[in-house]
Amino acid sequence: MPILKSSYKAKALFKNGHFATIYSAKLRPSPVLEQQRERLELSDGDFIDTDWSFAEISEEKTTKLAILMHGLEGNAQRTYMKGQGKILIENGWDVAAMNHRGCSGEENRLYLSYNSGRTEDLDELIEHILSNYKYDEIALIGFSLGGNVILKYLGERDTFPKQIKSAVGVSVPLYLRGALEQLIKPENVVYSQTFINDLRKKYKRKMVYFPDAMNAEELKQIKNLLEFDHRYTAKAHGFKDAFDYYEKSSALQYLPNIKIPVLILNAENDSFLSPECYPFDIAKNHKNIYLEVPKTGGHVGFHKSNAVYYSEKRTLKFITDHE
CATH class of the missing domain: 3.40.50.1820 (Alpha/Beta hydrolase fold, catalytic domain)
Known part of the structure; x- marks a missing residue:
């Protein structure tokens, strides 16, 4: 149209x-x-x-x-x-x-x-x-x-x-990779920081129930949305890494x-x-x-x-x- x-x-x-x-x-x-x-x-x-x-x-x-x-x-x-x-x-x-x-x-x-x-x-x-x-x-x-x-x-x-x-x-x-690249720009730090703070809290709560798959050391590495998608989203949902997740899910x-x-x-x-x-x-x-x-x-x-x-x-x- x-x-x-x-x-x-x-x-x-x-x-x-x-x-x-x-x-x-x-x-x-x-x-x-x-x-x-x-x-x-x-x-x-x-x-x-x-x-x-x-x-x-x-x-x-x-x-x-x-x-x-x-x-x-x-x-x-x-x-x-x-x-x-x-x-x-x-x-x-x-x-x-x-x-x-x-x-x-x-x-x-x-x-x-x-x-x-x-x-x-x-x-x-x-x-x-x-x-x-x-x-x-x-x-x-x-x-x-x-x-x-x-x-x-x-x-x-x-x-x-x-x-x-x-x-x-x-x-x-x-286009998820493009959106991720936008979100991590300095102009969007308020949004990206809010998201990652919420996601880290959720990871920490979940970690108690899945100690074999999640741990405090990995949580320390999750400092931004890309790291969260690398270390949790991709791993938990069967993707090779965050970029594989973005490509297949867009x-x-x-x-x-x-x-x-x-x-x-x-x-x-x-x-x-x-x-x-x-x-x-x-x-x-x-x-x-x-x-x-x-x-x-x-x-x-x-x-x-x-x-x-x-x-x-x-x-x-x-x-x-x-x-």
């Missing part, structure tokens, strides 16, 4: 990508959204928790569901997840906000956890939903890492359930095979994203890839008001147009 012209224009301080990113992650008041937790026991003996919210305006139970996936070290209670969920339930969609393994407030059971390319848990959740609930239409919505997982899921499979009609990825690091290579309409909303001033994360050439020649690149918006920071973000309204419109 042609590249979409964006109507989004940030105002005042939100024109600055870093301000938009930090405000949206740390300062935006959390939208009010009722959530009900369901635990899914996975086939490998682990579990994931999904937080459900239900359509407010439907007199009869809706047949439309949106599955939401959060970003690195996020959870279903993040403001961007609740903001998206709120506008969806107000417009007739149920919402299943999936927490990645180990992100729901309780450590997962296995040595492995989640990563940017692990689609198996999403696949099991979808199969569980289709086996136990009656939804005719499903939309997949992912933020940052979650967006990469969703786009890879859609592109790596020749077939998937017919109920999945559309997908949206917001601020998606489609959604960019899977975009040409996507068979349903997807919207990729990546801001031009998103400091997390490398040039490869803006797939203009693919979108120009692909009937299902809709690429929108506003000049502003930062990383998941498309502020219009605290009540509703541009990305939230845009996502609703896209999945509604492609029911």
Whole structure:
């Protein structure tokens, strides 16, 4: 499809990508959204928790569901997840906000956890939903890492359930090595340090349960995101090293095979994203890839008001147009 012209224009301080990113992650008041937790026991003996919210305006139970996936070290209670969920339930969609393994407030059971390319848990959740609930239409919505997982899921499979009609990825690091190289730049030290501090804490907690695979000496070596991916992510998930993980898990290579309409909303001033994360050439020649690149918006920071973000309204419109 042609590249979409964006109507989004940030105002005042939100024109600055870093301000938009930090405000949206740390300062935006959390939208009010009722959530009900369901635990899914996975086939490998682990579990994931999904937080459900239900359509407010439907007199009869809706047949439309949106599955939401959060970003690195996020959870279903993040403001961007609740903001998206709120506008969806107000417009007739149920919402299943999936927490990645180990992100729901309780450590997962296995040595492995989640990563940017692990689609198996999403696949099991979808199969569980289709086996136990009656939804005719499903939309997949992912933020940052979650967006990469969703786009890879859609592109790596020749077939998937017919109920999945559309997908949206917001601020998606489609090319993981490039995104890593961006994150470790000095301008992004606040973000990368926050991520590595959280990941080191998680490693330390996990180390107690897996002393044969994890140890304090290795933890000392994990001083940045690349080292974490070398020493934990790659090892725990069957990759040779971090670069093998980035190469095999990046959604960019899977975009040409996507068979349903997807919207990729990546801001031009998103400091997390490398040039490869803006797939203009693919979108120009692909009937299902809709690429929108506003000049502003930062990383998941498309502020219009605290009540509703541009990305939230845009996502609703896209999945509604492609029911």
